[in-house]
Amino acid sequence: xxxxxxxxxxxxxxxxxxxxxxxxxxxxxxxxxxxxxxxxxxxxxxxxxxxxxxxxxxxxxxxxxxxxxxxxxxxxxxxxxxxxxxxxxxxxxxxxxxxxxxxxxxxxxxxxxxxxxxxxxxxxxxxxxxxxxxxxxxxxxxxxxxxxxxxxxxxxxxxxxxxxxxxxxxxxxxxxxxxxxxxxxxxxxxxxxxxxxxxxxxxxxxxxxxxxxxxxxxxxxxxxxxxxxxxxxxxxxxxxxxxxxxxxxxxxxxxxxxxxxxxxxxxxxxxxxxxxxxxxxxxxxxxxxxxxxxxxxxxxxxxxxxxxxxxxxxxxxxxxxxxxxxxxxxxxxxxxxxxxxxxxxxxxxxxxxxxxxxxxxxxxxxxxxxxxxxxxxxxxxxxxxxxxxxxxxxxxx
Numbered sequence: 001x002x003x004x005x006x007x008x009x010x011x012x013x014x015x016x017x018x019x020x021x022x023x024x025x026x027x028x029x030x031x032x033x034x035x036x037x038x039x040x041x042x043x044x045x046x047x048x049x050x051x052x053x054x055x056x057x058x059x060x061x062x063x064x065x066x067x068x069x070x071x072x073x074x075x076x077x078x079x080x081x082x083x084x085x086x087x088x089x090x091x092x093x094x095x096x097x098x099x100x101x102x103x104x105x106x107x108x109x110x111x112x113x114x115x116x117x118x119x120x121x122x123x124x125x126x127x128x129x130x131x132x133x134x135x136x137x138x139x140x141x142x143x144x145x146x147x148x149x150x151x152x153x154x155x156x157x158x159x160x161x162x163x164x165x166x167x168x169x170x171x172x173x174x175x176x177x178x179x180x181x182x183x184x185x186x187x188x189x190x191x192x193x194x195x196x197x198x199x200x201x202x203x204x205x206x207x208x209x210x211x212x213x214x215x216x217x218x219x220x221x222x223x224x225x226x227x228x229x230x231x232x233x234x235x236x237x238x239x240x241x242x243x244x245x246x247x248x249x250x251x252x253x254x255x256x257x258x259x260x261x262x263x264x265x266x267x268x269x270x271x272x273x274x275x276x277x278x279x280x281x282x283x284x285x286x287x288x289x290x291x292x293x294x295x296x297x298x299x300x301x302x303x304x305x306x307x308x309x310x311x312x313x314x315x316x317x318x319x320x321x322x323x324x325x326x327x328x329x330x331x332x333x334x335x336x337x338x339x340x341x342x343x344x345x346x347x348x349x350x351x352x353x354x355x356x357x358x359x360x361x362x363x364x365x366x367x368x369x370x371x372x373x374x375x376x377x378x379x380x381x382x383x384x385x386x387x388x389x390x391x392x393x394x395x396x397x
Contacts, residue, residue, distance in 0.1 A: 043082045043341050045070070045328060046105035048098065048116030048126055048137075051090040054219075054246060057272045058118035058320050062140050063088060065317070065324025066115055068307065073328070079335050084328065087111055091122060098122035102129045102137075111135060112341055115327040118320055120144035121190035127154045136343045136350065138331060140323035143267060144194030148369045153347055157326050157363055159291030159373045159394075161195045161267060166202040167376050167394045168265070168289050172238065173208045175390070182213035182236035182262070184227060184251060186243035189219050195242035195267050212236055221247060224254045232260045239264045245272040248286070249279030256282040263287060263380075271319055276384055286381045287389065292319040292360040293377035295388040304359035322360035330356060330363070 047066055049059030063086070070084040078084065087109045091098040098117055105111045106129070114130055117123045118141025130137035131151035139147065139156040143164075148154045172178040183199065186192040203209045212234040215227040228251070231239065239255070239262050241248045248270050255262070264270070264286040271288040279286075294305055294316050304325065308317040334350035335341050356363045361373045376392040 041078075041082050042085045043079055043335070044085045044087050044109055044111040045331065046101075046109060046111040046114040046116075047086055047088040048091060048101060048105070048114050048122070049118050050093040051088075053093040055093040055119055055244065057245070057274055058141055059090075059093075059116075061318055061320035062116065062118050062324035062327075065140070065321040065326075066328050068311070068321075069325045069328035069332075072307075073332050079332050080339065080341060082341060084332070086328075091117065093119070093122070095122055095125045099125050099129060102126040106130070106133045106135055112343055113138065113331050115140055115324065115331075117142065118323075119191060120147065120194060123147055123156075124150075124190060127151070130154065134343055136331070136347050138327050138350075140327040141268070141320060142191075144191045145198070146190075146194070152351070152369070153343065155330075155350060155365070155369055155371075157330055157358070157360070157371055157373070158268070158323055159289075159361070159376060160370060161198045163372065163394050164267065164289045164291075164376050165195070165198045166205075167392045168378065169199070169202050169206050169209060171378065171390065171392050172265075173206050176237075178237040179208055180210055180212045180234065180236045180238075182215070182231040182234060182239045183211055184215045184217060184224075184231075184239060184241045184243075186219050186247060187216045189243050191267075191269060192219075192243040195269075196240070199240055199242070217243070217247060217251075219243065219247060222250060224251045225258075227251075228254045228258050228260060231255075231262075232258055236262050238262055241266050241270070244269040245275035246278060249275050249277075249283055252279050252282040252286060265289075268319055271379070271386065276381055276386075283381050284383075288379050288386065289392075290319050290377045290379060291373045292322045293379060293388045293391075295377075296391060298357070298359075300357050301359045319360065322358075326356075326358035326360050326363070329358065 047063045049062050050056045070086050074083050089101045091101045113136040120142040123139040123142040127150040131153045136153050142156050143161045185196040213231045268290050334346045338346040338349035351369050353365045364372045374394050376394050378390045379386045380389045
């Protein structure tokens, strides 16, 4: 064979190899079109939440609860012979980062399910991504409206504002004798906007309750003197603040500075040691409605509390520890009942959950995949700690 022919053949071979290599690179770079089926002996569950930033007080304990559940399940043999792996990332409480983390979980980490975000706003951003990919997303904290409506892969395990708020209003009217309520809404916070509207709607059905002020603030604000001045003139029995603990603590400091003695009431957004740390004596008497309390614990909750205390030098778990734990347990339970770790299969079992004895309460899924959870715990700040004020009955239909 001539040198010229040999050179021509080598050139053809090199071009072919180059084309093949380019094709392989393109295939490798292509993002996953949808949820990957679990491979090998691992079931990957992504944690979606903040580990740094203003809402890390919700994300960190959620992750801790998830890890506790995974360790317990793995020690008992796993799910259908597979071990749970918790894949974690920090979305910093940022919506754009929350979307990026969700996409990474799906296209790179090949998760079967995602737990989170604890906040309503980021959950609503992540939900359409998970739904499109066919990955179950179960929020262990989002309480506001517009979450599960995204689609049949979206769930949550928390006590909803739509259930908790009407129950609290009835308790305020009948047991505490409250009549006048001032509302403060953080209008750049989806959770806050939704909770305030839920309160308005529920209060309209109770003739003895009157909303005497309806003020607006923003997450990140520091000065609330104008809002408190307006509210003070209305002499409310209670202030509903529907936002998070940082602004809540600063609002109460301003209220006490101006001589306003009304207590604050809020949802789980107020439930954080930081609320007490930032507010000090000003937040004494403030109330938070939760689906979890370490007091009057059920047997399942008591067992969880003891395990948590043993791991954390006697420290008691909080709401988000419990709900993160329950989220992983709910996923595992639905996989076992479905006899499958394929999201397309076990999502239907999850949707049919009834009477699940979680450590944060008894959980049943309604036809619309919204959880009904009981009982409601109303906690208040006493001597620098959250303590149980009342177990409030909730409407279960």
